[in-house]
Amino acid sequence: MARKLPSKNVxxxxxxxxxxxxxxxxxxxxxxxxxxERGPWRDTATDFPPxxxxxxxxxxxxxxxxxxxxxxxxxxxxxxxxxxxxxxNFAGFLPGNGVGGAGIHWNGQTWRFLSTDFRLRSHLTExxxxxxxxxxxxxxxxxxxxxxxxxxxxxxxxxCGTSGKAGNLKGxxxxxxxxxxxxxxxxxxxxxxxxxLGATLFAEAARKLGHSPFPxxxxxxxxxxxxxxxxxxxxCSYCGFCERFGCGNYSKASPQTCVLPALMRLPxxxxxxxxxxxxxxxxxxxxxxxxxxxxxTSGEEWEQPADIVLLCAFALxxxxxMLISGIGKPYDPDSGQGVLGRNYAYQxxxxxxxxxxxxxxxxxxxxxxxxxxxxxxxxxxxxxxxxGFVGGGYMGAGQTNxxxxxTRPVPKGTPxxxxxxxxxxAETYQHAYSLSTHGSSYSYRxxxxxxxxxxxxxxxRPLMRMTFDFHDNELKMSAYLTERLAEIAKAMNPTxxxxxxxxxxxxSTIYQTTHNxxxxxxxxxxxxxxxxxxxxxxxxxxxxxxxxxxxFPQNHGYNPTNTxxxxxxxxxxAITQLYLKNPGPLV
Amino acid sequence: xxxxxxxxxxxxxxxxxxxxxxxxxxFSRIERGRYLTTLSDCAGCHTAPGGKPFAGGVALQTPxxxxxxxxxxxxTETGIGNWSDDEFVSALQEGRGRNGxxxxxxxxxTAYTKMTRDDILAIRAYLTTVTPVNHKVNANQLPFPFNIxxxxxxxxxxxxxxxxxxxxxxxxxxxxxxxxxxxxxGHCGTCHTPKTILNADKNDAPLAGxxxxxxFAPNITANRYQGVGRWSKDDLIQYLKTGANNATLASGPxxxxxxxxxxxxxxxxVAAIATYLLGxxxxxxxxxxxxxxxxxxxxxxxxxxxxxxxxxxxxxxxxSAELFPRLxxxxxxxxxxxxxxxxxxxxxxxxxxxxxxxxxxAMPAFDWxxxxxxxAAVLTYIRNSWGNAAPAVTGAAIAKxxxxxxxxx
Numbered sequence: 001m002a003r004k005l006p007s008k009n010v011x012x013x014x015x016x017x018x019x020x021x022x023x024x025x026x027x028x029x030x031x032x033x034x035x036x037e038r039g040p041w042r043d044t045a046t047d048f049p050p051x052x053x054x055x056x057x058x059x060x061x062x063x064x065x066x067x068x069x070x071x072x073x074x075x076x077x078x079x080x081x082x083x084x085x086x087x088x089n090f091a092g093f094l095p096g097n098g099v100g101g102a103g104i105h106w107n108g109q110t111w112r113f114l115s116t117d118f119r120l121r122s123h124l125t126e127x128x129x130x131x132x133x134x135x136x137x138x139x140x141x142x143x144x145x146x147x148x149x150x151x152x153x154x155x156x157x158x159x160c161g162t163s164g165k166a167g168n169l170k171g172x173x174x175x176x177x178x179x180x181x182x183x184x185x186x187x188x189x190x191x192x193x194x195x196x197l198g199a200t201l202f203a204e205a206a207r208k209l210g211h212s213p214f215p216x217x218x219x220x221x222x223x224x225x226x227x228x229x230x231x232x233x234x235x236c237s238y239c240g241f242c243e244r245f246g247c248g249n250y251s252k253a254s255p256q257t258c259v260l261p262a263l264m265r266l267p268x269x270x271x272x273x274x275x276x277x278x279x280x281x282x283x284x285x286x287x288x289x290x291x292x293x294x295x296x297t298s299g300e301e302w303e304q305p306a307d308i309v310l311l312c313a314f315a316l317x318x319x320x321x322m323l324i325s326g327i328g329k330p331y332d333p334d335s336g337q338g339v340l341g342r343n344y345a346y347q348x349x350x351x352x353x354x355x356x357x358x359x360x361x362x363x364x365x366x367x368x369x370x371x372x373x374x375x376x377x378x379x380x381x382x383x384x385x386x387x388g389f390v391g392g393g394y395m396g397a398g399q400t401n402x403x404x405x406x407t408r409p410v411p412k413g414t415p416x417x418x419x420x421x422x423x424x425x426a427e428t429y430q431h432a433y434s435l436s437t438h439g440s441s442y443s444y445r446x447x448x449x450x451x452x453x454x455x456x457x458x459x460x461r462p463l464m465r466m467t468f469d470f471h472d473n474e475l476k477m478s479a480y481l482t483e484r485l486a487e488i489a490k491a492m493n494p495t496x497x498x499x500x501x502x503x504x505x506x507x508s509t510i511y512q513t514t515h516n517x518x519x520x521x522x523x524x525x526x527x528x529x530x531x532x533x534x535x536x537x538x539x540x541x542x543x544x545x546x547x548x549x550x551x552f553p554q555n556h557g558y559n560p561t562n563t564x565x566x567x568x569x570x571x572x573x574a575i576t577q578l579y580l581k582n583p584g585p586l587v
Numbered sequence: 588x589x590x591x592x593x594x595x596x597x598x599x600x601x602x603x604x605x606x607x608x609x610x611x612x613x614f615s616r617i618e619r620g621r622y623l624t625t626l627s628d629c630a631g632c633h634t635a636p637g638g639k640p641f642a643g644g645v646a647l648q649t650p651x652x653x654x655x656x657x658x659x660x661x662x663t664e665t666g667i668g669n670w671s672d673d674e675f676v677s678a679l680q681e682g683r684g685r686n687g688x689x690x691x692x693x694x695x696x697t698a699y700t701k702m703t704r705d706d707i708l709a710i711r712a713y714l715t716t717v718t719p720v721n722h723k724v725n726a727n728q729l730p731f732p733f734n735i736x737x738x739x740x741x742x743x744x745x746x747x748x749x750x751x752x753x754x755x756x757x758x759x760x761x762x763x764x765x766x767x768x769x770x771x772x773g774h775c776g777t778c779h780t781p782k783t784i785l786n787a788d789k790n791d792a793p794l795a796g797x798x799x800x801x802x803f804a805p806n807i808t809a810n811r812y813q814g815v816g817r818w819s820k821d822d823l824i825q826y827l828k829t830g831a832n833n834a835t836l837a838s839g840p841x842x843x844x845x846x847x848x849x850x851x852x853x854x855x856x857v858a859a860i861a862t863y864l865l866g867x868x869x870x871x872x873x874x875x876x877x878x879x880x881x882x883x884x885x886x887x888x889x890x891x892x893x894x895x896x897x898x899x900x901x902x903x904x905x906x907s908a909e910l911f912p913r914l915x916x917x918x919x920x921x922x923x924x925x926x927x928x929x930x931x932x933x934x935x936x937x938x939x940x941x942x943x944x945x946x947x948x949a950m951p952a953f954d955w956x957x958x959x960x961x962x963a964a965v966l967t968y969i970r971n972s973w974g975n976a977a978p979a980v981t982g983a984a985i986a987k988x989x990x991x992x993x994x995x996x
Contacts, residue, residue: 045937049951050898224907232831232909232946237898249898250910250948261945 002301011306016101018568019312020255025572038276039098048246067097078469092508107368108219111558115146143533156565160253161225164188164217198433202397203372205491218369219253229262240401242368280325315550319519320464343443343518354494363402371398389476393439393557443554478502517552532587534574546571620713627772628848632656642720652729662719689739701752701771746787765863778804803926808867823861830939877976888968904973915973959985
């Protein structure tokens with residue numbers, strides 16, 4: 001029997017990006033806030049000191065910062081006619097664990113979605129006709145527009161101090177930036193990062209072929225910066241230990257470097273770490289959340305009553321907690337009815353590797369969001385009329401690292417081990433470069449999340465089951481994008497080149513990205529969404545999922561974090577400006 | 588007129604009361620006392636971390652042994668509730684507490700003696716309003732013979748001159764206010780003034796830097812080499828108000844002084860302190876010639892610096908404002924005594940967090956990664972690069988410090 005704690009105004013489940021942003025704004029608004037986080041407390045000073053933060057074996061191979069499958073995992077299958085099995089080693093994607101969540105171990109790529117992405121189905125239907133879309137594709141318009149979200153993208157970028165070059169300032173095109181991006185109300189908070197030789201050569205080749213390369217927007221800062229919360233960040237040292245690592249130089253944006261120092265000073269905020277929320281509790285009507293029940297490390301259960309519940313866990317676990325708590329109608333792929341778990345999507349990535357024998361590329365001078373990119377083949381920036389697919393992605397030369405264990409490029413035909421392999425890695429390291437595409441993943445009727453009928457977690461709750469595979473539309477898209485990228489790669493005059501378009505089926509044992517989206521989709525219609533346009537549950541008005549990637553109706557050709565952060569600010573405003581004045585359904 | 592009449596009436600009421608508590612309903616006096624308590628940083632020693640306010644408990648490591656700051660809440664049994672006003676004033680001005688008990692100068696009565704009776708009684712008035720806490724503190728934990736309080740009679744006779752602050756009519760009001768705050772309630776010299784063998788202030792070199800509790804509190808005079816003379820008045824104000832400025836961040840024992848005291852001072856008082864400190868220059872500190880770059884220790888230090896330090900402190904030693912201290916031109920880096928430098932490299936350090944500078948960045952510990960000779964080499968390098976100059980640090984000194992720090996953990 002859970003022991004009941006004194007009631008709070010707000011309980012926040014998970015203290016990552018969205019949890020920390022919401023906690024800060026609601027505590028600043030005077031509310032009494034408690035955040036419950038299943039992982040440990042983590043802080044730059046004590047957990048990522050630069051004296052040992054760059055430990056590839058500990059963090060990148062042994063995955064020190066990540067969720068352990070024994071703690072929580074999910075089952076996976078490609079198709080409904082298969083039996084899903086538990087993921088016993090996270091590999092294809094890596095959910096975070098602990099305070100800061102995925103905001104600690106991300107690379108820092110800080111993209112906005114395109115204006116047309118926000119009205120995807122309407123836009124594609126208008127331009128190409130409904131017959132262009134596969135019958136089982138379940139993409140839908142977002143319930144917010146780019147114009148509405150722009151000020152919130154701006155706020156998240158200013159929180160992070162994002163480095164970049166605007167391509168569109170209030171509708172006026174800017175040289176050197178992304179000409180395809182939506183309008184921006186202001187320039188990036190800090191100027192672009194310096195580029196390495198590989199990215200510079202790519203940009204020259206892309207320009208020669210008529211494309212418009214620009215520096216990738218990066219929350220690994222090009223110069224020191226003080227954010228609106230008064231927190232100071234440092235200049236990136238290009239050490240190349242971003243993804244999978246905490247940043248000890250205070251230069252990669254994270255809840256630790258951007259929010260927590262100010263949040264933890266607020267006397268009306270408490271963080272309860274190493275405590276896992278078991279379920280969201282509802283009152284007898286099922287229309288109102290009364291708080292949460294969580295279990296601490298000693299196994300003791302606690303009930304934390306609250307007026308408002310904010311579900312801020314990683315996308316996949318937002319869906320699981322909603323399913324376990326029985327909030328919203330689970331999705332049934334056979335009938336197409338129900339919403340919870342619907343429209344799970346991912347990301348369709350591919351690469352082209354090149355060897356430039358006569359160039360010394362120093363790949364270790366790198367940062368997570370380094371690089372020069374083109375956006376010519378993203379979203380609907382190019383004519384899809386005769387291509388047989390929709391969607392796209394950005395592509396380019398982004399050197400995230402040159403770490404010694406995992407960066408071992410070799411020419412084609414090199415043995416996989418032994419003296420010849422050693423010789424080849426030594427000879428190739430300084431001359432190899434990987435170009436990549438970051439493609440969209442649209443949603444489909446047969447890609448969804450539900451509770452596994454067989455397997456349970458350590459707390460006796462059903463594991464979540466993922467059913468997902470790449471569809472022809474995405475594989476065609478990836479083939480097309482990879483061909484375009486290979487054309488540019490060829491213009492770099494490589495000694496050797498290999499193109500790796502994405503091939504099916506989806507393999508959860510090979511790392512691709514941790515951009516798991518959908519399952520608690522936001523929308524204008526309760527028949528096809530779990531949340532309304534304010535990320536508020538249609539069924540339980542005092543429950544919000546403020547912008548985790550589980551609210552995306554489908555995934556676009558960009559990294560999700562900037563949109564996640566923007567939606568967190570958007571929801572914070574909705575709660576403080578609308579909901580607190582008149583608690584109830586906002587739509 | 589009305590005001591002075593009111594004051595007279597209040598003073599009268601004060602005198603006629605049997606105990607000090609009688610006059611404590613005067614809001615402005617209590618408020619002034621609260622602020623003077625902040626200026627004097629009473630909480631720094633008398634409030635234990637996580638403990639009840641002013642209930643005592645902070646251990647002070649002196650060269651002679653440990654003293655625990657006592658309970659100064661108005662509890663009559665374990666605090667100072669039974670003290671008379673005269674006893675309270677005597678404790679601060681003369682170093683003699685209830686019934687004439689002699690205090691140890693870890694209680695900075697050598698500074699508080701500069702304070703006016705009126706200011707001290709305002710503090711007293713404020714302290715009578717805090718929650719009484721029944722918490723017995725065994726203050727005197729010194730070994731024999733230092734535990735004999737009567738010994739302080741001799742110490743005081745040798746080292747202590749009671750007396751109020753006397754303004755200098757040739758200086759501005761602001762300078763005089765600063766002088767009063769620094770010499771009196773702020774008791775800056777308690778840490779920053781060099782000490783004699785008897786641990787008394789060396790009066791010929793006030794605020795020129797001193798070693799205590801395993802830290803070197805740097806020179807805070809306007810000396811451009813080892814002091815804060817390169818800082819503007821605004822730099823110094825920003826440091827005291829926020830704990831961080833373009834050159835450095837407060838860490839070590841100064842964290843507590845910034846947290847409890849300087850960050851809560853009125854702007855005018857911080858400005859006065861800056862004016863006074865930037866007006867002190869004893870001179871007489873000669874900057875030596877730097878060690879040659881081809882000195883073996885310098886070469887080793889340069890390589891270690893590039894590998895371990897440069898990502899934050901930069902190749903040019905300039906650091907990053909309000910985040911990573913600037914080593915070039917730093918007083919701590921060039922101090923004769925490298926105690927603080929060695930300690931920060933060995934065990935790391937965390938800067939203070941204040942509401943206007945909440946970041947609190949940290950220096951990581953390198954004791955596990957660099958041996959004593961390597962630490963000495965990198966310190967020698969930063970003490971003799973970018974225009975810095977200071978004597979080399981020896982591996983033996985770092986090895987000794989390593990042992991001392993290990994024992995103090």
